[in-house]
Amino acid sequence: MMASHSSAGIPAAAQILVATRKGTFFVEKTATGWQPRLVGHAGTSVNFVARDPYTGRYWALLGHGHWGAKLSVSDDGGATWADAPAQICFPEGARFIAQDMYEDASSEHGVGWKISTKAATLQKLWVIGFGPGGAVYVGTIPGGLFVSRDGGASFQLNLPLWNHESRGGDLFASEGTGETKWFGTPASEGGDFAPGIHSIVVDPRNPQHLMVAVSTAGVIESLDGGASWHSRNKGMAMDHTPEPEAEWGHDTHFIEQCVGDPDHLWQQNHAGVFYSRDRGASWTLVSQPDAGVHFGFPVAAHDSDGRTAWLVPARGDNQRMALDGGLFVARTRDGGSTWTQLRDGLPQGCVYDVVYRHALAQQGGVVAFGSTTGNLYVSDDGGDHWSTVANNLPPIYSVRLA
Amino acid sequence: MARLHLTRHLFVFFPQLEGRELVVNGNTAREIVDGLDAVAPGIGLYVCDERGRLRTHVNLFIDKQMVKDRRALTDPVGADADVHILQALSGG
Numbered sequence: 001m002m003a004s005h006s007s008a009g010i011p012a013a014a015q016i017l018v019a020t021r022k023g024t025f026f027v028e029k030t031a032t033g034w035q036p037r038l039v040g041h042a043g044t045s046v047n048f049v050a051r052d053p054y055t056g057r058y059w060a061l062l063g064h065g066h067w068g069a070k071l072s073v074s075d076d077g078g079a080t081w082a083d084a085p086a087q088i089c090f091p092e093g094a095r096f097i098a099q100d101m102y103e104d105a106s107s108e109h110g111v112g113w114k115i116s117t118k119a120a121t122l123q124k125l126w127v128i129g130f131g132p133g134g135a136v137y138v139g140t141i142p143g144g145l146f147v148s149r150d151g152g153a154s155f156q157l158n159l160p161l162w163n164h165e166s167r168g169g170d171l172f173a174s175e176g177t178g179e180t181k182w183f184g185t186p187a188s189e190g191g192d193f194a195p196g197i198h199s200i201v202v203d204p205r206n207p208q209h210l211m212v213a214v215s216t217a218g219v220i221e222s223l224d225g226g227a228s229w230h231s232r233n234k235g236m237a238m239d240h241t242p243e244p245e246a247e248w249g250h251d252t253h254f255i256e257q258c259v260g261d262p263d264h265l266w267q268q269n270h271a272g273v274f275y276s277r278d279r280g281a282s283w284t285l286v287s288q289p290d291a292g293v294h295f296g297f298p299v300a301a302h303d304s305d306g307r308t309a310w311l312v313p314a315r316g317d318n319q320r321m322a323l324d325g326g327l328f329v330a331r332t333r334d335g336g337s338t339w340t341q342l343r344d345g346l347p348q349g350c351v352y353d354v355v356y357r358h359a360l361a362q363q364g365g366v367v368a369f370g371s372t373t374g375n376l377y378v379s380d381d382g383g384d385h386w387s388t389v390a391n392n393l394p395p396i397y398s399v400r401l402a
Numbered sequence: 403m404a405r406l407h408l409t410r411h412l413f414v415f416f417p418q419l420e421g422r423e424l425v426v427n428g429n430t431a432r433e434i435v436d437g438l439d440a441v442a443p444g445i446g447l448y449v450c451d452e453r454g455r456l457r458t459h460v461n462l463f464i465d466k467q468m469v470k471d472r473r474a475l476t477d478p479v480g481a482d483a484d485v486h487i488l489q490a491l492s493g494g
Contacts, residue, residue: 043414064448065459066411066457066459066460066489066490067412067415067448067449067457067460067489068447068448068451068457070447083415083444087444087447089447089452090452092453119453121451121452121453121455122451122452
């Protein structure tokens, strides 16, 4: 197959990697269109599948339910998969401060609320990111960033972020401050309400510059390869809380960096769409509710034009499904000043899909997204026209391009 | 010494164990799980979490008795015992 190229010189995606509730699917472009096939993990819940662009290795983040979360790898293009040689494990003594509701018959409401310090064990593998020189980053629930410097032969929990003052300090050594400003997400497996890391950005100019995003804490940056971390939440506003501009507690749903213009970052947040032109030093709300652009989970940045991005908005946050029964992708080319609804080829009647935070991606003009209803759509022209890849996949958790 | 009986679901991930008679040395449930992990490296982390606790929806029976110490697996395993490892059934 000849790879086509966008005007920016980024190769158009040749492969769509789809993580679903019931296995890993690859979708490849053929003479008759994009063809999906199940490549592994049949029957297993897969949260995220990605290809390490530095090594060509494929990684799948599994949630077995009964048997725990596992990293699975393929070194033969997805033909065979095996558990990764090193699995993600929280070290002995790792703890986090959690907030729990509990049954309390003496309360007039029947429930109480308590802050407790819990031992951390892996609940969910949520996202994986890659850097040069064998760097592999895995974000988990509870909110750990695990780092490998040897291509995944071993992983270590990043302690400066785990022990950050915003979540109560070093709980290995003491009880810390007893207070966390990180809240939970219901996205964990097993029902615990714990914070999770769902976005990892490695700056292509400087791999020491890392960003992660957390539900629910916000955007956090390191300029020294993970030795220290600070918030990057200025300009964001939590319109659902009594202190909208607090430093912490922001419900960032996903962030993505423009790899060709890395000062430009896009964010879909619970409280709207935010855009940064200064590497996250400040964020600007660029929602346009009358164009249907405000709530949603995913966002995709352009390869080279920092002002261009795609969203799949949802009716939020009390419904979390397609707006008014029709599915559209929203695209901006001017930094969020204006948004265009792209509907050509997408279903416009009786549609109730929702697209999760990792389930929209763009590379070289190919845009693809999948919904929890098992529908997968692709566009080869930046979103102007869409075609249906499949309608009966399992619930789709992640769509990445390679 | 115990004869181990595993749910067939584990054979999906550890096909080398299917159809084998699994006899493992150990005087406690912990030692049995560790012995199983020596036979099939990695399986211990399927049965238990990284703190060694039996996973929430996994069960272990020693001669038809459900294990009592799910945290440390100190339950004794007699000579010639039968140990079953299985999962809770769930839908979806």
